[in-house]
Amino acid sequence: MTSASTHVPPTAGAQKLPDEGHVSAAVADAVAERAGHLFGLMGNGNAHFISRLTRSGFPFTSARHESATVAMADAYHRATGGVAAATTTYGAGFTNAYTTLAEARIARIPLVLVVGDAPAGGFRNFDIDQPKAAEAVGVTTLVAHPGNAAAITHRAFDLALQTVQPVIVAIPYDLATEPLTDAEPLEPLPAKAAWPPQEADLERVAALLASAKRPVVIAGRGVVLAGAAAPLRDIGDRLGALFMTSVMAINAFESEWDLGVAGGFTRRHRLEVARQADVVLVVGASMNIFQTRYGTLFPPETRIIRVDNEPDERHPIVVDYIRSDIRPFAEALLQLVQPAESTWRESIPEVAGEEFRSSAPIEDPVEFAPDGRLNPRAVVAALEHILPRERSVVMDGGHFIGWAPMYLSVPDPHAMILVGTAFQSIGMGFGSAAGVSVARPERTTVLVSGDGGGLMGLADFETFLRATRRGVLIVLNDSAYGAELHQYAAKGLHNQAMLIDEVDFAAVGRALGAEGIKAHSLADLSTLADWLATHDDGVFVLDVAISQQVVAEFMAESVAIRK
Numbered sequence: 001m002t003s004a005s006t007h008v009p010p011t012a013g014a015q016k017l018p019d020e021g022h023v024s025a026a027v028a029d030a031v032a033e034r035a036g037h038l039f040g041l042m043g044n045g046n047a048h049f050i051s052r053l054t055r056s057g058f059p060f061t062s063a064r065h066e067s068a069t070v071a072m073a074d075a076y077h078r079a080t081g082g083v084a085a086a087t088t089t090y091g092a093g094f095t096n097a098y099t100t101l102a103e104a105r106i107a108r109i110p111l112v113l114v115v116g117d118a119p120a121g122g123f124r125n126f127d128i129d130q131p132k133a134a135e136a137v138g139v140t141t142l143v144a145h146p147g148n149a150a151a152i153t154h155r156a157f158d159l160a161l162q163t164v165q166p167v168i169v170a171i172p173y174d175l176a177t178e179p180l181t182d183a184e185p186l187e188p189l190p191a192k193a194a195w196p197p198q199e200a201d202l203e204r205v206a207a208l209l210a211s212a213k214r215p216v217v218i219a220g221r222g223v224v225l226a227g228a229a230a231p232l233r234d235i236g237d238r239l240g241a242l243f244m245t246s247v248m249a250i251n252a253f254e255s256e257w258d259l260g261v262a263g264g265f266t267r268r269h270r271l272e273v274a275r276q277a278d279v280v281l282v283v284g285a286s287m288n289i290f291q292t293r294y295g296t297l298f299p300p301e302t303r304i305i306r307v308d309n310e311p312d313e314r315h316p317i318v319v320d321y322i323r324s325d326i327r328p329f330a331e332a333l334l335q336l337v338q339p340a341e342s343t344w345r346e347s348i349p350e351v352a353g354e355e356f357r358s359s360a361p362i363e364d365p366v367e368f369a370p371d372g373r374l375n376p377r378a379v380v381a382a383l384e385h386i387l388p389r390e391r392s393v394v395m396d397g398g399h400f401i402g403w404a405p406m407y408l409s410v411p412d413p414h415a416m417i418l419v420g421t422a423f424q425s426i427g428m429g430f431g432s433a434a435g436v437s438v439a440r441p442e443r444t445t446v447l448v449s450g451d452g453g454g455l456m457g458l459a460d461f462e463t464f465l466r467a468t469r470r471g472v473l474i475v476l477n478d479s480a481y482g483a484e485l486h487q488y489a490a491k492g493l494h495n496q497a498m499l500i501d502e503v504d505f506a507a508v509g510r511a512l513g514a515e516g517i518k519a520h521s522l523a524d525l526s527t528l529a530d531w532l533a534t535h536d537d538g539v540f541v542l543d544v545a546i547s548q549q550v551v552a553e554f555m556a557e558s559v560a561i562r563k
Contacts, residue, residue, distance in 0.1 A: 019052040022177045023149045027114060027169060028052035030153035035085035035112065037438055039063065039072035043089025045116010048176050050087060061438055061467055065459040066096035068431025070166070071419055072463075073111045074104045075435035078248070078417045079392060081225075083110050083161060084435070090116035090173065094130050099425055101166060102137040107422035110160040112153070112167055119174035120145070134168050141168040145175050147184035155186060162192050164225070195309050197329040201322045205281065205305055206336035208320075212279035212303075214344045215241035218262050220291075221248035222284020222308055224413045226326040229253055231334045232283060238334075240343020242351065244274060246285045247405055250416045256352040257345060263291040264554025265405040268363050273351060275299060282306040284326050287318055290421075294557050358384075362407065367522050369547030374520070376400065376476050376546040380407045380448075382522055386529045387472065388444045392436045396429025396453035397421055399482030402552020404448045415443070420453075427456030430464045437468035445471040451500055452481045462512055464539070471539040472528065473516070475505040478548045486551050487559055502545075509541030516541030 019025055028049050031038060037059045042050050054060050063069045066088045073084035088097050094115050104111060118127035120143075131141035140159065142152045156167040209215055217236040223229055229252040236243055236257070243253045244262040251258070259270040262285075266274065271293075280302055285291060287306055298304065305320040306312075307329055312321040322329070350356050362381045369375050380403040393408050395401050397420030410416045419432035433447035445468050454461075454475055464471070478485075479502050480495075489495040506516030517527050519542055531540045551559075 017055070019048050019055060022048070022179055023144055023146055024048035024171055024176045025052045026149035026180055027144050027153045027171060030150045030157075031085050031112070031114065032056065032058050034083065034154065034157040036080070036082050037061065037076060038085050038087060039076070039435060040069050040087035041066050041089070041093065043093045043116065045089035045091075045093065045171065045173055045176070046087045046114060049114060049171060059438075061434065061463070063431060063434075063460055064463055065457075066093050067100050067428070068434065068457070068460040068463060070097045070100035070104055070111070070113060071428045071431030072435030072438070073113075074100065074107070074109045075394065075417055075419050075432035076439045077109050077111055078419070079414050079436045079439035081414060083112070083157060085112045085114065087114040088116070090118065090130065091126055091128065095128070095133070098133065098137070099423065100428060100431070101134070101139060103420055103423040103425055103428065104166045105138050107419075108164045109166060110164050112156045112160055112169060114153075114169045114171065116176070117143070117170035117172050120172040121174050130170065131168075139166055139168055141170050143170045143172065145172070146178045146181040148186065149180065151183060151186050155189065158189055162189065195323050195325045197324045197332045201324065202329070202332050202336055204320075205307075205322070205333060208279055208303060208305060209235075209239055209281065209337060210340075212239065212241075214276050214278045215239050216244060216259075216274060216277040216280045217241050218244045218246070218280060218282040218285055219249045219252045220246040220283065220285025221413075222310075222326050224249050224252055224284075226284065228283070228327040228330045231327070231330040235281075235330065235334050235337050238337050238339045240340050240345040242273070242277070242344065245413075246291055247416055247418060249285070249413050250405075250410060252413050256357065259351070261405055262297060263293050264402070264557060266293070266297070267406055268553075269356070271297075273348065277302055280304045282318075283330065284308055286310075286313060290554065296557065358409065363553070364550070369549045371547050371549055373478075373545050373547040374522070375550055376403050376544070377407070377550065378522060379476070379519075379525070379544050379546065380404055382525055383474065384408055386525055386532070387446055388532065390442070391415065391444045391446050392417065392440050394419070394429065394433040394436050394445060394447045396432075396447075396449040396457070397424065397426040398450035398453050399486060399552055399555055400448065400450040400476040400478075402554050403476070406553075408446070415440075426450065426453035429453055430457045430460040433471070434460065434463045434467040437464070437471060441469045446474065447471065448474045448476065450482060451475060451477040451479060451503055451505070454505060455500070455503065458508075461508065465509075465512055465514055468539050470535070470537050472532075473505070473509065473514070473539060473541045475541070475543045476546050477503070477505065477543050478546050480548050482548070483555065485548060486555050490559065505543040506541040509539065514539040514541050516543065519544045
């Protein structure tokens with residue numbers, strides 16, 4: 001670990017560069033040790049910090065709006081599992097990134113945000129209390145100064161990884177270029193609490209699973225973070241269970257017996273099978289209202305056991321909650337579970353068949369809705385067979401997210417990325433897709449956006465194009481804020497503010513250097529297929545004129561439950 005006391009001054013007679021030997025330089029050197037990439041936007045408060053890194057050749061991607069700085073770092077983590085870093089200046093730079101910071105906090109994304117801040121000597125007339133603002137969304141701020149700059153930055157990375165949360169490193173404006181002083185010792189970071197599995201819990205769960213006739217095992221992101229998919233898959237195989245996952249753990253089991261995503265994105269024919277379960281073991285998933293399909297994922301009589309190392313959120317459908325570290329619990333449980341003599345799988349072999357898994361009829365295959373515009377289900381189902389298999393699917397927030405996770409497959413849990421859903425936000429798509437393109441350049445980045453979110457984040461359309469080696473932007477364009485339309489216009493509210501004048505994103509993309517078309521029929525998708533067959537790099541924009549009358553399943557469930 002670098003510390004301020006190990007700083008070596010330039011040799012006598014050498015010209016000292018403006019980004020050496022001070023607080024910003026020490027913070028930058030620590031970031032270079034700990035992060036794989038820096039995403040940011042330069043301003044007065046972070047100019048010296050960024051200069052130190054870019055001068056040395058450290059990988060840096062500039063955003064065009066500060067909101068995208070944190071979105072890129074957030075998505076970089078989701079695509080790789082590694083910690084990333086972002087940076088903004090003080091004041092408006094910080095507040096512009098506030099929404100994406102809140103998203104990262106609620107979604108539990110470990111990243112470090114380096115920001116400029118008010119002078120240590122006192123606020124100027126345009127300063128705000130940034131640490132207090134960060135505290136309001138549950139984010140910790142650590143302040144760098146001449147005696148701790150390197151150590152406090154390393155502490156920020158340690159804390160982000162330990163708590164699985166974003167952490168801010170603030171550089172006061174009047175200290176940014178202050179020379180380093182002797183290192184001040186930091187108190188040791190308290191060890192993260194351990195929750196070893198308890199023998200009584202293991203025996204109870206093993207007995208419940210042994211008694212099950214139709215068991216299901218559900219894995220969430222916690223399983224991916226803990227590296228516990230393998231022992232859970234072995235447990236399911238011994239029991240003859242079926243599998244499901246959260247969106248952030250999609251394909252974690254790599255099993256033909258996987259029913260796919262649990263919750264609002266579950267395909268109808270798979271949901272019918274899942275609802276037959278009598279015992280469900282949920283590991284590392286929050287079981288929020290979306291994952292439980294607003295409480296309708298399983299019938300009331302289904303016995304549900306949830307294992308996680310986080311506090312119990314006391315969801316009404318969870319019957320038995322066990323707090324334990326995930327991998328040790330899964331490995332210990334595997335030792336107790338015996339192979340079942342007869343299994344549910346034997347009575348439903350079609351579940352493992354190719355037709356059930358990928359080629360089953362879509363819920364609504366008709367090409368056009370009654371208003372003459374395209375049916376988004378048919379469009380996205382067709383894209384499953386057009387888009388490259390080795391792809392990352394990135395989604396902005398909005399009503400349109402109901403279809404891509406249902407019909408587009410991905411190689412692994414790090415390839416289905418939804419930035420914005422935790423905070424119920426839109427407009428983060430271009431930034432998050434840029435972060436994914438940087439993280440996984442060997443894959444085709446497929447960004448799926450609505451027109452509302454696309455317009456909100458338009459500043460970083462250029463960033464996405466600049467950062468992406470090979471990508472496809474699919475705009476499911478209903479000329480509306482679809483979520484509001486289906487929730488409130490349907491109840492009689494006036495729809496003027498819910499509608500958006502038709503925008504051709506393909507034309508915007510072409511103006512910025514991409515290629516693309518506006519699609520009005522399924523036949524138009526052949527243009528994308530032809531482009532993919534002849535281009536190894538570049539970005540294609542497919543603006544699809546979809547209907548305002550088609551409602552995603554998750555939205556229909558939400559509206560029904562609130563009536």
